[in-house]
Amino acid sequence: MNSLKEKKVKKVKIWPMILFLLFISINIALFSLPVRAQETQETFLADKLIVYVNSPWCSYEALRKNIELAEVTIEPSPANILIEISEETKEGSHFFEIKFTGEKEFREKNYRTQLVLPLNSAPDLIEQGLIRTIKLGLVPYAARTPSGSRLKIKLAEEVKPTAVVDPWNFWVYSLSANSFLNGQKSFSYNSLYGNFSANRVTPEWKIRLALSANYYRDSYDYEGTTLVSTSHGGNFRALVAKSLGEHWSLGAFASLSSSTYQNLKFAGSISPAIEYNIFPYSESTKRQLRITYSLDLGPSFYREETIFDKTKQFLVKGNLSATLELKKKWGTISTSLAGSNFFHDFSKYRIEFNNDLSVRLFRGFSVNIYGGYSRIHDLISIAKAGASWEDVLLMRKQLATSYSYYVSVGISYSFGSIFSNVVNPRFGSGGGTSISISY
Numbered sequence: 001m002n003s004l005k006e007k008k009v010k011k012v013k014i015w016p017m018i019l020f021l022l023f024i025s026i027n028i029a030l031f032s033l034p035v036r037a038q039e040t041q042e043t044f045l046a047d048k049l050i051v052y053v054n055s056p057w058c059s060y061e062a063l064r065k066n067i068e069l070a071e072v073t074i075e076p077s078p079a080n081i082l083i084e085i086s087e088e089t090k091e092g093s094h095f096f097e098i099k100f101t102g103e104k105e106f107r108e109k110n111y112r113t114q115l116v117l118p119l120n121s122a123p124d125l126i127e128q129g130l131i132r133t134i135k136l137g138l139v140p141y142a143a144r145t146p147s148g149s150r151l152k153i154k155l156a157e158e159v160k161p162t163a164v165v166d167p168w169n170f171w172v173y174s175l176s177a178n179s180f181l182n183g184q185k186s187f188s189y190n191s192l193y194g195n196f197s198a199n200r201v202t203p204e205w206k207i208r209l210a211l212s213a214n215y216y217r218d219s220y221d222y223e224g225t226t227l228v229s230t231s232h233g234g235n236f237r238a239l240v241a242k243s244l245g246e247h248w249s250l251g252a253f254a255s256l257s258s259s260t261y262q263n264l265k266f267a268g269s270i271s272p273a274i275e276y277n278i279f280p281y282s283e284s285t286k287r288q289l290r291i292t293y294s295l296d297l298g299p300s301f302y303r304e305e306t307i308f309d310k311t312k313q314f315l316v317k318g319n320l321s322a323t324l325e326l327k328k329k330w331g332t333i334s335t336s337l338a339g340s341n342f343f344h345d346f347s348k349y350r351i352e353f354n355n356d357l358s359v360r361l362f363r364g365f366s367v368n369i370y371g372g373y374s375r376i377h378d379l380i381s382i383a384k385a386g387a388s389w390e391d392v393l394l395m396r397k398q399l400a401t402s403y404s405y406y407v408s409v410g411i412s413y414s415f416g417s418i419f420s421n422v423v424n425p426r427f428g429s430g431g432g433t434s435i436s437i438s439y
Contacts, residue, residue, distance in 0.1 A: 047145065047146065048070070048071060048145055048146075048147065049069065049070035049071065049080065049081055049138060049141055049142055049145060049147075050070065050071045050073055050078055050079045050080050050081065051063075051067065051070040051071065051072050051073065051079055051081045051082075051083060051138065052072075052073050052074075052075065052076040052079035052081070052082050052083065053072065053083045053085070053134065054076075054082070054083065054084045054085070054285065054286070054327070055083070055084070055085035055130065055285065056285050057085065057087075057096075057123070057126050057127055057130055058085075058127050058130050058131060058134075059127070060072070060074060062127055062131060063131065063134075066131050066135075067131065067134065067135055067138070069135065069138055069139075069142045069147060069151065070138055070141075070142065075360070075363060075364070076329045077329070077360070077362075077363050078363065079103060080102065080103050080104040080105055080106050081100060081101070081102060081103065081106060081138065081141055082100075082101040082103055083098060083099065083100055083101075083134060083137075084098075084099045084101070084286065085097070085098050085099075085130060085285070086099075086282050086283055086285065086286070087282055087285075088246075088280075088282040089119065089203035089204070089243075089282075092118070092119055093116050093117065093118060093119060094115075094116065094117045094118070094119060094121065094126070094203070095114060095115075095116055096114065096115040096116075096117070096126075096129075096130060096133075097112065097113075097114055098112070098113050098114070098115065098130070098133055098134060098137060099111075099112050100112070100113075100137050100138075100141075102141070106141060106144075109141070111137060111140070113133060113136070113137050115129055115130060115133045117129055119202065119203060120170075139151065169200070170200050170201070170202055171198060171199070171200045172198070172199045172200070173196075173197070173198050174195070174196070174197045174198075174199075175195070175196050176194065176195045176196075177192075177193070177194045177195075178191075178192070178193045178194070179191065179192050179193075185221075186220065186221040186222065187218075187219070187220055187221070188217075188218070188219045189216075189217070189218050189219075190215075190216070190217045191214070191215065191216045191217075192214065192215040193212070193213070193214045193215075194212065194213050194214075195210070195211070195212040196210070196211045196212075197209060197210045197211070203243060204242065204243050205240075205241070205242060205243070206239065206240070206241040206243075206251075207238075207239070207240050207241075208237075208238065208239040209236075209237075209238050210236070210237045210238075211234075211235075211236045212234065212235060213232075213233070213234035214232060214233055214234070215230070215231075215232040216230065216231050216232070217229070217230045218230075229391070229396050230260075230396075231260045231261055231396045232260055233257070233258055233259035233260060233261060233262075233264075234257070234258050234259075235255065235256065235257035235258070235259075236254075236255065236256040236257070237253070237254070237255050238253065238254040238255070239251060239252075239253055240252050241273075241275075243281070246277075246280040246281055246282060247276055247277050247278075247280065247281070248274070248275070248276055248277075249274070249275040249276075249277075249281075250273075250274055250275075251272075251273045251274075251275070252270065252271060252272050252273060253269075253270070253271035253273060253294060253296075254268075254269070254270050254271070255267075255268065255269050255271075255298075256268045260303065260396070260397075261396065261397060261398055262381050262398050263302050263303050263304055263306065263381045263382060263383045263397070263398065264300065264301070264302065264303065264381055265301045265302060265303045266299075266300075266301045267298065267299070267300040267301070268298045268299060269296045269297060269298030269315075270296075270297055270298060271294045271295060271296045271297070271319075272294065272295055273292060273293065273294035273295075274292070274293055274294075275290055275291065275292040275293075276290070276291050277289065277290050277291075278290075278291075284325075285327065286326075286327055287325065287326050287327070288323065288324070288325040288326075289322070289323070289324050289325075290321075290322070290323045291320075291321070291322050292319075292320070292321050292322075292323070293318070293319065293320050293321075294318075294319045295316070295317070295318055295319075296315070296316065296317040296318075296319065297314075297315075297316050298314070298315065299312065299313070299314050299315070300312065300313055300314075300315055300381065302381055302383075303383070304383040304384065304385055305383070305384045305385075306380060306381055306382060306383065306384055307380075307382050307383075307384050307400075308380055309384070310380070315342060315344070316342070316343040316344065317340055317341065317342050317343065318340060318341060318343065319338065319339075319340045320338070320339050320340070321336060321337065321338035321339070322336065322337050322338075323335070323336040324336070329360075330359060330360055331357070331358045331359040331360050331366065332356075332357075332358050333355075333356070333357050333358075334354075334355070334356040334357075335353075335354070335355045335356075335357075336352075336353070336354050336355075337351075337352070337353050338351070338352045338353075339351045339352075340378065341378070342378060342380070347377065348377055348378045348380060349375075349377050349378055350374060350375065350376050350377065350378045351374065351375040352372065352373075352374045352375075353372060353373050353374075354371075354372040355369070355370070355371055355372065356369075356370050357369045357370070364413055364414045364415050365411070365412070365413045366411065366412050366413075367409075367410075367411050368408075368409070368410045368411070368412065369408070369409050370406075370407070370408040370409075371405070371406060371407040371408065372405065372406050373403070373404075373405045374403060374404045374405070375402070375403055376401055376402055376403060376404060377402065379398065379400060379401070381398070382398055382399070382400055383397065387399060
């Protein structure tokens, strides 16, 4: 009997221990719930990454195709990550700075990184390197989205760097020839145009060469009378510019031209030039304020005697211009003010103002304003004999004027998906048929 009581007593003492363990387990579970909820809230700051990249070195199609962990948008307004890329040349290399700026859910979560490439890197290699660096920089942001659980990080095998050998030495050549023929029973129009260009652009040097020629012919038959009008011209232009740091550039222009429209048999000039950029050239994709001065020196030979009784003369002309270019979230602006005058007669001058403005008022909707005005007092090559009514109607000869202008105002609105990551080149970029109605 005593042993049986002892067993019952021992059995009863187990229950407090079980109740105590159960109480501890419930409290641990209850206290762990808000902690997990807090972790989840901190981890998933956004449902997904929406990225806008401001860079001339990466095409929109390449960004959409290769950045899988984010949606790449064509406008900055819906993005929660803004990426800006600037470039600086020093020590024989390209130094690209990639700036990640957090917006909306990622506000104040900013990040910078850098990519260094050789000066002779091909454009496609620059694009690939920048996209790879962008993807790496997006990893910390992507980790705070639901897609972070699907990220995989892999260390690639080390590859020895190899120098890029360009058989063209960075020269790019372009050759084109165009013709247009149009006519009916009483009218025919023919035009020919040809162009050749050779360009070499490096961080230290900029060389541009261009040669072009044109020919136009109109023929009209009216009541037994045939009227034929022709014009032709050609020109050669060259630019050689040397970088002198982040703000200064030194260069020279050269030109040779001939034009029946401008009454020029032959004109040539050499123009030393200097340019100062208020902002560093490395920020040229975002903002520029360039001040340029050049001095034209060369002879002009005229087809007909001019209104100033000249058949030839040596001319010296000064040119001063200021150009502002800005690219912001709200849009872009390009404004220039230029003035020139002949040194032999300061009353022969020209002032030109041009402005291109595109403003995003809201998502997808933009207002575009283009305009320019010129005050003209330098038309010294106009023929003294004047122009026939045929030349006037067909615009075959330059006419005297004291001003010119142009204005264009328009709106554009695009809507629909801006997050398509699919690049499909099939059947090209066009498609379908078109219907036109005229009256």
